[in-house]
Amino acid sequence: MSSVAEFEETARERLDPVYYDFFAGAAGDEITARSNVDSFARLCLLPRVLRGSDKRDLTIELLGSRASMPILVAPTAFHRLAHPDGELATVRAAMAADTVMIVSMAATTAIEDVAAAALEVTPEPELWFQLYLQPDLDFSEAIVRRAERAGVKALVVTVDSPVLGRRERDDRHGFHDLPPGMVVENLRNLRGGEPGHVRQIAMSAELSWEHIAWLRQLTALPILLKGVLHPEDARLAVRHGVAGLIVSNHGGRQLDTVPATIDALPEIAEAVAGAVPLILDGGVRRGTDVAKALALGASAVGLGRPVLWGLAAAGQDGVARVLERVREEFDHTLALCGAASPLDLTADLVRSYR
Numbered sequence: 001m002s003s004v005a006e007f008e009e010t011a012r013e014r015l016d017p018v019y020y021d022f023f024a025g026a027a028g029d030e031i032t033a034r035s036n037v038d039s040f041a042r043l044c045l046l047p048r049v050l051r052g053s054d055k056r057d058l059t060i061e062l063l064g065s066r067a068s069m070p071i072l073v074a075p076t077a078f079h080r081l082a083h084p085d086g087e088l089a090t091v092r093a094a095m096a097a098d099t100v101m102i103v104s105m106a107a108t109t110a111i112e113d114v115a116a117a118a119l120e121v122t123p124e125p126e127l128w129f130q131l132y133l134q135p136d137l138d139f140s141e142a143i144v145r146r147a148e149r150a151g152v153k154a155l156v157v158t159v160d161s162p163v164l165g166r167r168e169r170d171d172r173h174g175f176h177d178l179p180p181g182m183v184v185e186n187l188r189n190l191r192g193g194e195p196g197h198v199r200q201i202a203m204s205a206e207l208s209w210e211h212i213a214w215l216r217q218l219t220a221l222p223i224l225l226k227g228v229l230h231p232e233d234a235r236l237a238v239r240h241g242v243a244g245l246i247v248s249n250h251g252g253r254q255l256d257t258v259p260a261t262i263d264a265l266p267e268i269a270e271a272v273a274g275a276v277p278l279i280l281d282g283g284v285r286r287g288t289d290v291a292k293a294l295a296l297g298a299s300a301v302g303l304g305r306p307v308l309w310g311l312a313a314a315g316q317d318g319v320a321r322v323l324e325r326v327r328e329e330f331d332h333t334l335a336l337c338g339a340a341s342p343l344d345l346t347a348d349l350v351r352s353y354r
């Protein structure tokens with residue numbers, strides 16, 4: 001079975017370079033995107049011996065959802081650019097792997113269709129919905145109701161995008177909207193019958209904690225904030241009653257030169273002190289990365305680009321193989337660290353010598 005890096009190679013060969021660069025690219029000089037990966041590599045695992053187990057249990061419970069491993073599918077836009085089956089392929093693979101898929105609001109498949117495909121695989125689909133809160137609250141409410149009706153179990157509000165990041169690869173290609181025949185299906189017909197163009201997703205710098213309070217009274221679903229990096233914001237989030245945080249820098253696609261997520265995690269974990277679960281995404285490519293994130297305080301990690309590489313390389317089967325590969329690597333890492341479950345991964349198993 002191929003590693004994530006090999007899937008990326010295949011995806012790069014298969015994809016139109018414009019779409020490859022949309023998936024691979026990041027903001028500015030892409031310093032943060034690189035450091036997400038490099039910072040994982042710089043950290044060492046310091047394993048324990050003579051205390052492991054032949055039977056390892058990777059399952060986790062997270063905000064009322066159950067996953068067979070602490071490895072989730074992070075929300076990414078436009079899966080039909082990677083493969084004609086798009087989000088339907090991704091969700092089938094994620095549900096077969098028995099894990100959580102966070103479906104992007106900017107999906108090229110409607111959330112109802114994603115949910116229906118999930119239900120064909122499992123009676124208890126673990127789908128969460130990622131939301132860009134819109135300053136037009138009626139519009140935001142309509143999309144939340146749609147996600148609720150589709151049966152999602154949590155809302156992930158992305159808060160690192162008051163404006164869109166500057167991605168120079170996209171600028172060079174002039175890539176700013178979907179090709180003909182593809183739209184952001186979750187926006188279709190929500191606002192006066194507009195067809196669902198990407199530019200209808202309003203990024204708003206006016207969003208504030210009041211909008212989170214508004215969302216909390218609107219829905220009974222657990223709310224996670226995605227894109228929190230400052231420990232003070234993590235404290236504020238807990239005070240505002242959010243159910244969980246995703247420590248994320250959007251894969252380096254928003255503000256360049258923010259820290260790698262694995263470097264930001266310990267301070268956030270300290271600030272939150274176990275009050276809410278933390279999920280980390282950004283740069284997770286190997287089972288050893290998963291172990292480091294869990295040891296430093298995450299309950300689970302999200303995979304962004306690796307899932308897209310699997311999808312572009314081989315559709316549903318490719319996503320399935322990426323998820324199984326990272327699962328298998330993580331299990332192997334647990335064994336080599338003398339751990340029997342994610343809970344055995346403690347901060348003393350990670351060191352920085354450089």
Ligand SMILES: Cc1cc2nc3c(=O)[nH]c(=O)nc-3n(C[C@H](O)[C@H](O)[C@H](O)COP(=O)(O)O)c2cc1C
Pocket residue numbers: 022023024036074075076077104105106130158226248249250251252253281282283284302303304305306
């Ligand atoms: C092509 C692409 C599209 C993305 N689209 C979204 C999105 O629609 N909403 C969102 O909250 N994050 C989005 N993200 C960010 C991911 O959720 C995640 O934070 C990031 O990909 C994690 O880093 P990784 O790609 O190194 O795993 C996107 C990332 C990529 C690469």
